[in-house]
Amino acid sequence: MSIVSPLAPKAMITLQPINGVLLASHACGLRYHGRTDLMIIKLAIGTTVAGVFTKSRMAAAPVLWCREALIHGTARLIIVNSGSANAFTGKTGVASVQRTIDTAAKLLGCHKREIFIASTGVIGIHLDDFKITSSLEQILNKLSDNKWIEAAKAILTTDTYPKMATRTAKIGKTVVRINGFCKGSGMIAPDMATTLAYVFTDAKLSSKILQDLLTSGVKKSFNSITIDSDMSTNDTLMVFATGKIIHQQINSFTDPLLRDFKKNFDDLLLDLALQVVKDGEGASKFVKITVSGASSVRAAKKIGMTVANSPLVKTAIAGADANWGRIVMAVGKSGELADRDRLCISIGGIEVAKHGQVALNYDEHSVNTHMQGSDIVLNIDVGIGSSKATVWTCDLTHAYIDINGSYRT
Amino acid sequence: MSIVSPLAPKAMITLQPINGVLLASHACGLRYHGRTDLMIIKLAIGTTVAGVFTKSRMAAAPVLWCREALIHGTARLIIVNSGSANAFTGKTGVASVQRTIDTAAKLLGCHKREIFIASTGVIGIHLDDFKITSSLEQILNKLSDNKWIEAAKAILTTDTYPKMATRTAKIGKTVVRINGFCKGSGMIAPDMATTLAYVFTDAKLSSKILQDLLTSGVKKSFNSITIDSDMSTNDTLMVFATGKIIHQQINSFTDPLLRDFKKNFDDLLLDLALQVVKDGEGASKFVKITVSGASSVRAAKKIGMTVANSPLVKTAIAGADANWGRIVMAVGKSGELADRDRLCISIGGIEVAKHGQVALNYDEHSVNTHMQGSDIVLNIDVGIGSSKATVWTCDLTHAYIDINGSYRT
Numbered sequence: 001m002s003i004v005s006p007l008a009p010k011a012m013i014t015l016q017p018i019n020g021v022l023l024a025s026h027a028c029g030l031r032y033h034g035r036t037d038l039m040i041i042k043l044a045i046g047t048t049v050a051g052v053f054t055k056s057r058m059a060a061a062p063v064l065w066c067r068e069a070l071i072h073g074t075a076r077l078i079i080v081n082s083g084s085a086n087a088f089t090g091k092t093g094v095a096s097v098q099r100t101i102d103t104a105a106k107l108l109g110c111h112k113r114e115i116f117i118a119s120t121g122v123i124g125i126h127l128d129d130f131k132i133t134s135s136l137e138q139i140l141n142k143l144s145d146n147k148w149i150e151a152a153k154a155i156l157t158t159d160t161y162p163k164m165a166t167r168t169a170k171i172g173k174t175v176v177r178i179n180g181f182c183k184g185s186g187m188i189a190p191d192m193a194t195t196l197a198y199v200f201t202d203a204k205l206s207s208k209i210l211q212d213l214l215t216s217g218v219k220k221s222f223n224s225i226t227i228d229s230d231m232s233t234n235d236t237l238m239v240f241a242t243g244k245i246i247h248q249q250i251n252s253f254t255d256p257l258l259r260d261f262k263k264n265f266d267d268l269l270l271d272l273a274l275q276v277v278k279d280g281e282g283a284s285k286f287v288k289i290t291v292s293g294a295s296s297v298r299a300a301k302k303i304g305m306t307v308a309n310s311p312l313v314k315t316a317i318a319g320a321d322a323n324w325g326r327i328v329m330a331v332g333k334s335g336e337l338a339d340r341d342r343l344c345i346s347i348g349g350i351e352v353a354k355h356g357q358v359a360l361n362y363d364e365h366s367v368n369t370h371m372q373g374s375d376i377v378l379n380i381d382v383g384i385g386s387s388k389a390t391v392w393t394c395d396l397t398h399a400y401i402d403i404n405g406s407y408r409t
Numbered sequence: 410m411s412i413v414s415p416l417a418p419k420a421m422i423t424l425q426p427i428n429g430v431l432l433a434s435h436a437c438g439l440r441y442h443g444r445t446d447l448m449i450i451k452l453a454i455g456t457t458v459a460g461v462f463t464k465s466r467m468a469a470a471p472v473l474w475c476r477e478a479l480i481h482g483t484a485r486l487i488i489v490n491s492g493s494a495n496a497f498t499g500k501t502g503v504a505s506v507q508r509t510i511d512t513a514a515k516l517l518g519c520h521k522r523e524i525f526i527a528s529t530g531v532i533g534i535h536l537d538d539f540k541i542t543s544s545l546e547q548i549l550n551k552l553s554d555n556k557w558i559e560a561a562k563a564i565l566t567t568d569t570y571p572k573m574a575t576r577t578a579k580i581g582k583t584v585v586r587i588n589g590f591c592k593g594s595g596m597i598a599p600d601m602a603t604t605l606a607y608v609f610t611d612a613k614l615s616s617k618i619l620q621d622l623l624t625s626g627v628k629k630s631f632n633s634i635t636i637d638s639d640m641s642t643n644d645t646l647m648v649f650a651t652g653k654i655i656h657q658q659i660n661s662f663t664d665p666l667l668r669d670f671k672k673n674f675d676d677l678l679l680d681l682a683l684q685v686v687k688d689g690e691g692a693s694k695f696v697k698i699t700v701s702g703a704s705s706v707r708a709a710k711k712i713g714m715t716v717a718n719s720p721l722v723k724t725a726i727a728g729a730d731a732n733w734g735r736i737v738m739a740v741g742k743s744g745e746l747a748d749r750d751r752l753c754i755s756i757g758g759i760e761v762a763k764h765g766q767v768a769l770n771y772d773e774h775s776v777n778t779h780m781q782g783s784d785i786v787l788n789i790d791v792g793i794g795s796s797k798a799t800v801w802t803c804d805l806t807h808a809y810i811d812i813n814g815s816y817r818t
Binding site: 054055056057058059085087088089090091092093122123124125126186187189228229230232233309310311312315316318319321323324325326328329330331332333334335336337338340341343353355356357358396397398400401404405406 | 464466496498502532533637638640724730733734740741742743747752764765809810814
């Protein structure tokens with residue numbers, strides 16, 4: 001791992017055990033030396049599962065497997081390796097997934113479709129699955145309920161810190177726990193999910209309700225962030241409910257009993273997603289962009305993402321230059337409705353542009369002071385309607401180019 | 410001007426006069442010191458005109474004027490300033506255009522709609538048009554038919570060299586000339602045109618035929634290049650025909666007599682467009698991407714542009730890393746049809762991926778040698794249909810960030 005991102009959380013949190021979840025990590029030597037590269041999580045019998053995956057037309061072999069296995073609705077084991085993405089590896093990659101699943105199902109005595117697998121790392125190189133299958137039995141013997149940070153670390157690639165979050169929620173009078181962790185730093189522009197995120201709860205929820213929770217929660221979290229506009233072939237976000245806590249039964253996604261859980265679940269997803277942005281490759285500034293006055297939420301989000309992905313906006317932010325003309329440019333190129341003569345932009349709460357031109361009494365000094373900081377806040381009102389969306393991104397710095405000019409070497 | 414791009418043409422060409430075209434440049438002190446920032450071109454009475462402009466919803470005031478003036482079909486004067494884009498300047502910007510047009514029309518004794526105007530530079534700052542109008546009379550007195558390079562230089566911003574091209578063509582047995590020049594280096598992802606390009610011919614062509622020529626020619630030239638995916642608010646590409654050479658009459662765009670002109674005109678547009686790419690901000694490598702096997706030309710182009718705009722592909726190329734997995738990623742995120750198990754990729758003519766995985770006998774050494782060069786050639790077959798498109802781009806380097814982190818300061 002390289003130098004920790006300046007935007008990393010100040011303190012590392014500790015995740016408490018979740019009844020029904022056992023974890024382990026292992027160094028298989030798939031690609032990295034001197035670090036772990038395999039994460040194994042065993043789940044209690046009856047654990048329900050939901051997932052969302054990349055929309056890439058080049059989706060990797062493990063993603064194809066998970067989509068298919070999800071139909072079963074329950075989960076017993078998660079196997080994730082870093083170092084190779086097992087993407088664009090053709091039949092060899094599919095066979096590699098199958099051998100891993102077969103070995104694990106035999107060892108655990110469970111249905112193959114209760115095993116979920118993911119890979120992350122370089123695209124196009126074959127995964128040496130023997131290094132995984134030959135270690136499985138040994139790893140299954142060292143599982144523990146408190147290896148959260150070890151699990152979170154084993155799946156990292158260019159990340160500079162492990163990303164974890166925890167919440168508790170009330171279902172009736174019963175307190176349940178939600179733990180989650182994820183990885184991601186580059187090739188981040190998720191569309192349905194981001195690159196490897198796992199969330200666990202001891203609540204008892206059907207796979208249908210879990211899927212509804214996830215599909216809803218992902219919109220305003222992982223699907224609202226971008227680091228470099230590049231969507232991964234391996235994006236996977238899964239949630240597992242062990243059902244080990246006895247609470248009042250939840251009958252549907254709209255059950256009022258689920259309200260507090262939903263709130264905390266959404267909050268945890270956003271927490272994890274923002275940790276990914278804050279570990280954006282080479283990031284020195286964290287940027288929150290709120291677009292209002294749009295014709296629809298979809299349009300607001302598209303405009304926000306166009307601003308967030310503009311290399312000229314991102315480099316201006318890196319240089320602490322309040323070059324708001326580039327924000328105008330990006331709004332213009334989004335293709336969405338925007339009224340040039342009603343467009344308003346503020347930076348750090350200070351109005352810079354109003355009704356189609358620079359604001360009267362524009363206080364450039366205060367804006368420059370804001371731009372020097374590491375938390376940049378942009379508000380854009382496009383003057384058309386009343387819809388709103390927020391997206392998050394980071395700046396584009398020299399370090400991004402350093403990291404990505406030589407990732408494989 | 411900073412250090413000349415390593416991809417610049419080895420020698421500067423000289424443009425010969427075109428009957429009916431007089432040029433001048435001037436230093437108005439709009440923003441830059443010690444260089445020219447105003448270009449004036451006077452055209453013979455009866456000169457026809459056509460143009461294509463940015464699709465940005467934030468189109469600048471001069472663009473709005475040109476679109477309206479084009480209806481008239483003839484042109485007498487072109488006024489272009491660098492330093493300020495006069496974009497997002499509201500009513501003040503529109504008034505600034507009007508004052509300039511009014512002054513020029515009076516001085517020349519022509520219709521206002523025969524005057525075409527453009528601005529390039531920083532967005533959002535007001536244009537001090539008095540500096541232009543007060544110099545106009547003086548400049549009109551120093552016009553000459555051989556100031557092509559001076560004109561081309563006056564409109565540059567972050568460009569490192571002036572971009573010029575010339576061709577001759579035969580209409581029947583008569584030889585006509587086509588001259589063109591343009592500017593552009595950053596904020597380049599034209600959609601209809603690029604940022605300021607002017608083409609002139611002494612042929613006699615109606616404005617309707619000129620417009621057809623331009624709309625057709627721009628597709629495979631300026632609309633097939635990208636530097637940073639950012640579309641300008643000021644993109645303007647115009648063509649002028651003085652009609653000073655007597656030749657057989659051309660009756661329509663499909664007239665066989667126009668064939669050689671069309672070929673040379675298209676070729677000149679492509680020449681200019683590729684000079685823009687080769688002056689891409691911070692560019693160290695010129696990249697040609699051909700996508701074949703697509704379901705339509707539109708799909709092939711979209712896939713090509715997605716690869717061309719991927720920061721991960723561009724940084725890998727900058728680092729001379731043959732990281733073709735990122736090309737797979739970009740094809741996948743384009744959203745267009747592509748068959749993962751039939752996808753083939755070659756770099757520098759060497760097959761790297763075939764039928765969904767790394768090519769048998771993949772010769773990484775030869776590919777690495779190609780990647781070290783400054784002309785990178787990517788061929789991608791997506792295995793769906795028979796449509797094809799070529800796009801051009803450059804790499805993403807540290808210099809891009811240097812240039813754009815401090816453009817205004």
